[in-house]
Amino acid sequence: MPYQRVKGTRDILPPESAQWVYLEQFIRDFFRRNNYKEIRTPAFEFTELFVRGIGRDTDIVSKEMYTFLDKGGHSLTLKPELTAPVIRAYLQNDLAQQGAVTKLYYIDALFRQERPQKGRLRQFHQFGFEIIGSPYPEADAEVIQTMAALYQSLGIQKMEIRLNSIGSRESRANYLTVLRTALQPFTAEFCPTCQERLQKNILRLFDCKVATCQEILNQQAPSILNYLSAEDTHHFQEVCHLLDISQVVYTIDTKLVRGLDYYTRTTFEITSTLLGSQDAICGGGRYDHLVEDLGGKPTPAVGVASGIERLLLVLNQQGALSIPQPELVYVVTLSEEARAIGFKLLTFLREKGLNAEMDFLRRSLKAQLREADRNQAHWVIILGDDELQRQAYLLKNMRTGEQQNLAFDTPVNTLAEILKRD
């Protein structure tokens, strides 16, 4: 094997590639109907954008980025996340001028140097969308409701929406102090990783899967919802209310804390039991300071990103992806003269919008019919010596086995009509 794929990358081959095309088209149609516009940003950005945007101490920035120096000595990074580049583009192109609220969606490839596992790759793909400019709960609720609606219309069956508020930066700082104090006495009882998290990033404790750690948290950790400011609480209640009246089913999970520094107030994710250990198909939330952190005017925003590989895993688990193929007409030719006539016929049929194919290996009739069958051809047009004699195509319906003759001088329109009938 002379060359191999880089670890954590994948070739997307037929027939799987058809699923990708289907899903991408589905997403674009969906957003067109929901008045979001597509944005495409470059594959790489200046490293500093991610350091500022995502946070120096996050795992993404501290150990997962593909960073390199270009020939000018600039540090560049393959994008590991899409919100920061979108906000960069929003600021650089002054999209705020075009309206009070900006609604954008994207479908893109991302890169993170992690150990691959089920539902996690080094090059992976997300689609997502952002509402930039609104501080109000309607925006939060729309993001959640819209993503849920998209999944639903895609046919995702079992999903769980988990919702939380991590408050404003002030509320959160306050809560962290309380949390640290509350858990201090139990330091020794936590698992080794949690003891580390206790020091470095105490919110991450909530992610721990060890039963004893969860036990302590359940009994000792105060809920963040009790430490939100009045405004935070009101905002969260409004979001919940809007979801309730639009009949979006969710559960409040006070342990849901997201890993990127920029989140404020609303955080949520949607999980599926059909995935492995990495069970989130999307995650998002509000980020009211990112725009100003990246040098813009204070601008509230909220958004979400969904993993395309994970979505496809779920859809395939459900067996929900049946992608209709256009009917195929297979032209069988059995001599040099027939091949020329058949080739010309192909181009006519294609001009009439038919999916037409012929054999390029000059094989036997039997082999060509087998190939037509493998391709699930509806019709076969046979062109051999007999047909040249008679000056007529032999049309065979592969579903019924019925055959009929059709004179060469039959108008192509008439021929196309017959082939388009069931």
Add this chain to the structure above:
RNA sequence: GUGAGUGUAGCUCAGUUUGGUAGAGCGACAGGUUGUGGCCCUGUUGGCCGCGGGUUCAAGUCCCGUCACUCACCCCA
């Protein structure tokens, strides 16, 4: 970065315990039918047994190393 599991035909996998001529199913190709697909029957094709070293008369099998893949941890979509 850590741990566990797995690498044998295009694909799915036996064979490894106890060293002795590399197998099956599916697929592909062909014949049965000199112009008729699918079903059936027959045949053919197809392997540096991941790679390197060691032990041995002899290694797919035992030992050491290495690489890759998978799942999990960390964290995230």
